[in-house]
Amino acid sequence: MPRSLLNLSPRLRPLLFCAYLATQLGLLVRAQSSPDLVFGFQMFNASSQLKISLFRKLRRRGKVRVVPVHDGAWQAKDRAGAFHTHRWQDRVRYRNLATLEQFVHAAYGLDAQLFRLQFALNDFVSHLANDQETEALIAEVDTLKNGREAGHVRLEAARP
C-alpha cells in the first residue's frame, strides 16, 4: 500500500476538515467586503467599463498647475536638470489600468479596478525619483456600470 505523509491519522482528519471549511467560509464572507472580491468566487460579475485620463500636478513659480498626460508619457527634469521620459505603461502593465483615454472592461467590477488604480497611482509616484516637477498624479475616471453612466471619479496620489 502506498505510503504518504498526507495519510492523516483518524484523529487529524476531522481537524483538517473543520479547519479547511472554517477558513473557506471565513474567506467567502470576508470577500463580500473586499472591493475586488478576492477569494469570493464571484465570476462574470459585471459588464462595467472605465476610461482613465491621467494628469500631473506641478508647481511652477509658486503656482499649482494640472496638466494632462498624453499617451501616458511625459518628460521631466531631474535634480541635475537632465530630462527623463516617464511612461505609465512601463510600470503599470496590468491591462485594465494600462490603457488610457479609452473605455476598457472593468474586470471584477468598477470598485475592483478603482481600488487597484489607487494602488497603481501610489506605486507610480513612489518611483518618480528622476522627476523633480510632478507633485502628484491624478486619474480622472469615467465609468459605465452595466451600460449606464455611473459617474466620474477622481483619484490622486501625492509624492511621498
Add this chain to the structure above:
Amino acid sequence: MSAFGAAWRRFFGEERDALVLGLLRLALSALLFFNGLRLVLELMRDGYFADYFHVPLIPEQWLPDRSGYQLLLFVQALAALLAFVGIWPRESLLAASGLGLYFLLCDRLQYHNNRYALLLLGSLLAFTPCDRSFLLAYGRGHTLPLEQRIAPTYARRLFQIQVTLVYLGSTGGKLLDADWRSGQVLFHRFAEAPGIAASHGFPLPAWVLVILTSTWFASLAAKAAIASELFIALGIWFSRTRRLALWLGVIFHVSIELGANVELFSWLMVASYLAFVVPEVRERRFEFASGNPRAQGLARAVALLDWCARFERSSFSATGNERSWFYVTNRAGRRASGALGLAQLAEAIPLLFPLWLPLALYAQLTRERRARVPSSA
C-alpha cells in the same frame, strides 16, 4: 456510542475504491502544469512581476527575488509533472498547488477565481488516496489491485464541498446583484458578440442579432444561468438529481468556454465532476456479439474510453438467440440495447457523457411511439 459519534466515525473512516481519484489527479496535475506554464510565459514576455506595479497580499519582504521566483516556477512545473506521471504524486500535487497559492498571494493582480479554485482543489486532492491508479511512470502496472485501492476518502468529501462552494459563491454574487438578476449584465455581453464575431470573419445572421440584442433574451439567459448554477451546486449531492446536474454542468461549461475567456475554468470544473462519480468499479456490464464487426468496433471504443472502469465487458455468440449485437446493463440491473443501451453507455463514459440526455430522450420517445403503434403480429 451516540448516533452522532457513529456517523462521525463512519464519515471520517469511510473507505472506497480510489481508482477514479487517480484519473482526477491526472487531470488536475495537467491543469496545474499549464497554469505554471502561463506564469513562465508571462515571466519571459513581461519580466519579473515585482519589477513593476504589483499588489502583494503578503508583506513585500516575503516575495521571492527574481532568481528565487524562477527557481520556484521550475519546482512548480516539476512537481506538476511528477504528480502527473505518478512519482510521489500526492506530495508533488500539494507542492505544485501550494506554490501556486503562494504566487497568487505575491500579487493580487494575478488573482482570478479559476486559478484560485484550481489551486484549492489540487491541494485537497493531495489528501485523497489519488496515488493508487494511473501511475504512468510504472508502465503496465500503473494501477494497483482492488484491495490496495480501497482507502479513506474523507478528503474527497471536502473536495466535493469545495466544488459546491465555487458554484454557491458564483450564484450568490449574481443573486445579490440586481443588474445580474434583470439580465442587464448579460445584455451588454451579448451586445458585444456580433462585433466580436464579425471581427473574426463570422458575421452573424440577422435573426441571431435580433435575439442577441433583445432584453427578454438577456433576462431569460440570466435567470437560466443563475438557476443552472444553483441546481449544479445542490443537485450533485443527491443520487436522483446528480446525473442531470453533472450533464447540465458539462453543457454549461462548454457554452461558457465557447463564449468567454475563462482560462482553465471550464476544464477544471468538468474534471472536478470525477469526484462525484461512484467510486466502485465494474458495476455495469457491456456485452457484444463476437464476430460482428460493428459490435467489436463498439467494444474497442468502450475499452478505450472507459477511463473510470465502469463496465465489465464480455462477448456472446452472434449466432445465439440474442436479438441485438450489443447490450448494456446499468447499475440498477436494467439490460438494454439500441438507443437506450447507447444512453446507458454514454452516462458512464466521460467523453460520451454530453450525449447521454439526448440519447435517453430519443430512446424514451421511440419507445413511447412503438407502444402507441399496435403490433401487426
